[in-house]
Amino acid sequence: MNRDPEPEPEIEPELDLDLAVVGGGAAAVALLDALATGTTGTTGATGSTAPVAPGTIRVFEPSPHLWRGRPYGPDLDAVRVNVPPGISSIRHGDTGHYTDWLGERAADHIDRLLGLPVVPRALYGEYLTHTAEKAVAALAEQGRRVEVVPARVTGVTRHGSRLVLRTADNRAYAATQVALCVGTGSPPDPYGLAGTPGHIADPYPLASTLDQVPAESDVAVIGSGLTAVDVVVALAARGHRGRITLLSRTGVLPYVWQRPVDRRPRHLTAERVTELHAARGTVTLDALVDLLRAELTDAEGDFEALAAELRATTTTDPARRLRQQLDAVDDPRIGRRMLQSAAHAVGPYAWRLLTEADRARLRRHLRTANAVASPMVPVNASVLMRLLDSGQLTVTRGDVRGGLRGGLRQRVSAGPGRVINAVNPPPQSIPAAARHLVASLVDTGLGALHPAGGLVPADPRVHVVGDLAGGGSFIASSIPGIAAQASRTAQALRTPLS
Template identity: 30%
Template sequence: MHRRVAIIGGGAAAAALLGELLERQPPQALHLDWYTGGGTPARGVAYGTRSDRHLLNVRAASMGMFAGKPQGFLDFLQREDPAIAGTDFLPRRRYGDYLEAEVARALALGKAQGHDVQIVPFAADAVVPEVDGVTVFRNEEGRRVDAAVLALGALPPQPLAGVSAAALGSGRYVVDPWPLLAAPPAAAPDHVAVIGLGLTAVDVLLELAARWPGTRFTAISRHGRLPEPHLRAAALPSGDSAELIEAMQDAPEVRRWLHLLREAIAQEEDWRSVIDSLRPHTPALWATLSIEQRARFQRHARWAWERARHRMPPPVHESLAALERAGRLHRLRGHLQDADVDADSLRLTLRPYGGGTPQVLQAGLVVQSAGMDFDVTRTPHPLMRQLVVNRHVLPDPLGLGCQATPQGRLLHEGGTWPRLFAIGSLLRGTLWESTAMPEIRQQARAVADQLLAG
């Protein structure tokens, strides 16, 4: 049993692990150091928003913090309002409230049972793993622990290639949208360009369109398509898709998989049931793909999978459709070639999808919302840079976090670290589906099992 454990990260993944450890009532007292990195512990970036326009893209009944209590979030809400249904898509701030309440409950339980939990409201500066333990540094002070878990969440976004230093220095090109959404300037620009069309871009468009009712928006992405919407009524996957899963495992090749999926979808009333039936099997299926096939998926199929798998709540879909009907939102297909200052605006040069003459666009503000960054070799995150530079971890060859076992143990050039773990986004390359709460809570349980088994 590892009694002294460092949990590094301040978001939902770290909170889920903390809760799992303290809920178990282990036979010996635990000493937990939780490096939250500042901000409100448990909320992180994902659930730090206070806007009611930012909705969960998973129904309330599936968002419990613990693997053993998947309806925990719904139970929390219904204590205040019994009218809330498990099929509802609720504001993310309410999920942040739930996480905070669960952490407070876990801390109180831990204290009553004699566990020592130190909440460190700073980031860890360095981590040095060894076979028999891990040393975690804050400033120049090191603290030796039996094991450490990296639960860092999203890595800091970086400017896209082609964005000039002048554009970044002007303040008109926003790399991280969340500070902007928390406190948009009062002076509204006439035209805003949003780079990306995933769920983060959806949040940006909804919030800024409501704050700035006279502003026009242009959203730019490779295919110019928004995420698909959920059905209004919840629907269970039809059958267990055993035949489809077996066929995919027998032929781990992306082109063959796409053919099998099209065949399966043709036999269903709605394609969503097929996609949802794959969710429990995704890590095992991903593990069958070679590096070459994973790279092919990244190039050719990832965009389609993401918009089908990570869907919008129906009210969000309707709000965006209303913006388009009103002429306030226009979508373009293309890639950002460069962005530079042009008088009191930014000039964007877009390369059309499939080739053609570049298009020039002027915008008073550009918001980059191109999705989560998983590339630990390029990240400015100080701790990940230290781990990569010192070769304590191995980057995923496709820029999808770190190499690890399916159980979350991180790898290095000599093998597997016995006492350094990760959960959440750093396991993207190992498990593929590794950023949503239903997957993260399973990872938290698995890592807690290993920590307490020692």
């Protein structure tokens, strides 16, 4: 029997609508702040690059935790931000923005080994909320009204000279430009555990999910990255007494943050990469390694020692390597610090200039690259070390499916134990909640899927901020990277469309 077609939703009549921001997390906060302050993509100064045209900005976010995104909602105090305040600013070019906001509260959260504050993620979420509210007020003074629509956008189509966004509640909104700030979404389910008794598909917020975990139960955590570290540290903070097993193909734990040193790079910089590209017409991975080598030579560092440490990442026993990392928090050698900083400050730009062969070489070392670029804070590393020493925590390397089949899955399903999914989606993956939206952009020619993942805008009215941006680095975006993207997008939004 034929069904009557659903009625076309009516477009909201406000024709002054200028910008639609899809997503209300950290990327959206960075974009609104950049629009409100005039932050530039080059100097990071606040000023008069170009006035923001009058009109309305609509932010579409169905989550009750507006401005916080998935990572920074209310949670346990043991769930901490994994980076020091100096590189946590959501305002591009203003490294003191977050530190100034934190103020005297920083003293309550000092990581003793790092010598810097490491705050709960919920507190960082308060910072994002404060920044967004200040930006909304500033934009209002400039004639831009910001309105929040608590609905999920399911599609974008053309409607004359404007774009039309459709939401899950079958409403439609017109805009002249659209910025996608959809974040990374929830964890994937690579081992098909959805619906299995005792399986926790998404660990966040840990304050509620860990209520499902009996204190004496065996817990299997799938993964060994930063999310897995959060799970283990949160279990320990709640006094968990059962065994905890990290199941990981590589068994690689994140590296551990070292105390910062006051040294700026002189060779491994975006400026030098630009010079190489101009002079040679290309940038190779070997040339980037030479820049790192020159950096270490200037600082009397040991390049070969750094290279040996990196090569041993996937072969050294996890507990032994973690102990070495904790012992090296005060190590004065700058090699790892320089490499880690360059991964975020230079990496996304250099990545786009590399040949596909060099990109493939880097992808073969993805786990090592992620471990270096996204380390854990020493206070969390100390908790893991204590649990490893006591035998309560173990790290199992190898076939995760085999580990689940080999009795663990049955033991967890039959008893009070739990399997917690701590697998993070890869960069440029499309969040499940945004699949229909991305598909509509591709179908209407407003965007195109990048061969390596993510979305590439095919229309100057469409912008992407965050990991969804196609062609980006194989390492997940950092807060500074998202802030830089937001700043460039704000500049583009100020440029009149022809």
